[in-house]
Amino acid sequence: MFFASDNAGPALPQVMQALVDCNAGHVMPYGADAHTAEAVRLVREAFEAPEASVHLVATGTAANALALATLSQPWETIFCTPVAHIHEDECNAPEFYTGGAKLTLVGAGHKMTPDALRKAIEAEGTRGVHGPQRGPVSITQVTEKGGVYAVPEIAALAEVTKAYGLPLHLDGARFANALVTTNASPAEMTWRAGVDVVSFGGTKNGCPGIEAVVFFDPAHGQEFELRRKRGGHLFSKHRYLGAQMEAYLKDGLWLDAARKANRAAGRLAEGLRKVGSEFLAEPEANVIFAHLTRAQHQALHADGAVYYLMDGPLETGPADEKLLCRFVCDWSISDEQIDTFLALL
Template sequence: MWFTSDNAAGAAPGVIEAMARADEGPAMAYGADAVTERARGLVREVLGAPDAAVHFVATGTAANALALATLTPPWGAIWCHDHAHVEEDECGAPEFFTGGAKLVKLAGGDGRIAPAALDAAIGATGGAVHHVQKGALSLTQATEAGTVYSAADLRALAGAAKAAGASVHLDGTRFANALAATGASPAEMSHEAGVDILCLGFTKNGALAAEAVVIFDDRLAWEFELRRKRAGHLFSKMRFVAAQVAALLEEDRWLRLAEHANRMAADLAAGLSALPGVRILHPVEANLVFAELPRAAHEAARAKGAAYHNWAGDAGPDHVTVRLVCSHATGADEVDALLAACRAG
C-alpha cells in the first residue's frame, strides 16, 4: 500500500531493457549518438513539432529552473500558482538559475491559476525602473492539486501572458496524466496553446531519471544548451537518459501507464468517498487524491502499513488531511487493501 509519490515507483517495463540495449558498445558522447537522436525524433513526432529543439536532463528541478532561466531575465517576474512546484518544492532553484527573477504567486482554486489573478498580476508588473518587469508565466500540468487545465484554459492563460509580452513555461512533470485525463493531443496542450518551453516529464511515469525540455521557439535553443552545460546537466553518456524516453514513447507506453495511474486514483477516490466521514478535497482528474480522513481510519491504515503523506490543512482534531498518489505500478489490490484498512478504523 504505497501511495507516497509516483517518484517512489520503480522503472516501468521496458525501461531498463532499453538502457541495457544502449550499453551495447561505444557511442558518441554528449548526446551526439543515435539513441539520443531517435528519442528527440520521437518527442517531436508525439508533439507534432518537427522543428522543436529537444534536450534531456535527469531531474524536473533542472528542467524547470533552466527553462525559466532561458525565458526570464534577473529583473523579470515569473507568475505561478500559490502552490506551484517551482515555488514550494525546488529549494530556490528557479531564483538561482535566473539570477534572481521574482516568483509572483497567484491564487486559484484546485491548483489552477485564476484568470483574474493573472490579469491583476500583469497589470501590476512592469513600468517604472523600480518595479520587477514582465518575464514568464509558469503553468503546471497536471497541477499540484491533481487537477488539469483544459487546452482552452491553457490557451486563455498563455494568450494573456503573450499579449503582455511575457513568455510561457509549462511544467509538465505529469503531462501524460493530463493528456490521459482530457483526451487532448500533446500539440493542443503545448505549442498550439502558446507554450514556449515544455518540461516534459518521464520520471514520475516510469523512467529512472529522465526529463525532456522541449523548446518551440528556436531562438531560445542555443541559450538553453549553454545554460544546461554551465549548470552541469549536460551528461556525457546522454544515451542512457534518452533511451528511457524512447522506451516510454514507443507504442504510446507513456499514455497507457498514465491512464492506469489515473484509473487507480479514480477508484481510490470513489472508494474513499463511500466511507463515512471522508471528504475529497479536490476533483480527482489525474493521479493524486487529497482527502480528509477520520483519524481512526488514518491510524488503522497506518497500522496496516499504508504509506502516504500527511498534508497541510486544518482538518480539526478528529480528521487528518492526506495526499495519496497512484503510479504506473499501483495495483488494484493495493487500492482495495487501503480501503479495507480505512473501513476497519
C-alpha cells in the same frame, strides 16, 4: 499499499530493458548518439512539432529552472501560483539559475485564472528601474493539488500572456496523466494553445530519471544548451537519457502507463467516496487530496499504509478530527493493493 508518490514507484520494464540494451560498446558522449537522436525525433513527432528544440535532462527541477532561465532576465519576475512546484519544492532553483529573477504569486488556488493573471501582471512592471520587470508565466499540468487544466483554460491564459508579450511555460511533470484525462493531443495542450515551452516529464510516469525540455521556437535552443552545460546538467553518458525517452515514447508506452495510474486513482477515489471521505478537489488524474479522521489515519498507518499526511499531528488530538492527506498512484499500483487498503479503511 504505497501511495506516497509516483516518484517512489518502480521504473517500467521496457525502459529498464532499454538501458540494458544501450549499455554495450562505445558511443559518442554529450548527446551525439543514436538514442538521443531517436528520442528527439519521437518527442517532435509526439508534439507534431518537427522544428522544436528538444533537450534532455535528468530531473524536473533542472528542466523547469533551466527553461525559465532561458526565457527570463535576472531583473524580471516569473508568475506562478502559490502552490507551484517552482515556488514550494525546488529550493529556489529558478531564482538561482535565472541569476535572481523573483517569483510573483498569482491568485490563491492551484489553478491560475486569466483575471488573476492579468491583475498580477498589471501590478508589476510599473515602477521603472525600481521594481521587477514582467517575465514568463509558469503553470503546472497536472497541478500540485491534482487538478487538470482543460485546453481552453490554457489557451485563455496564453491569450493574456501574449497580450503582454510574455512567454508561457508549462511544468508537465505529470503531462501524460493530464493528456489521458482530457483526451487532448500533446500539440493541442501545448503550442496550439499558446504554450512556448514545456517541461515534459517521464520520471513520475515510470522512468528512472528523464525529462525533456521542448521549445516550440527553436531560436531558444542554443542558449538552453549553454545554460544546461554551465549549470552542470549536460550528461556525458547521454545515451542513458536518450534510451529512456526513446523507450518511454515507443508504442505509446507513456500513455499506457498514465492510463494505469489514472485508473488506479479512480478506483481508489471511488472507494474513498463510499466511506464518506471528503476531497479537497474532485480527483481528475492520479493525485488525490482527501480528508480522513485521525482515528482512520492511525489505523491505516499501523497496518502499513504509506501516504503523506498534510495536517497533523497524527498521534495526538481528537479521534474524529478530519485531517488532509495525499494519495498518489503510479503505473504499478495494483487493484489488489487498492482493495486491501480500502478494506482496512
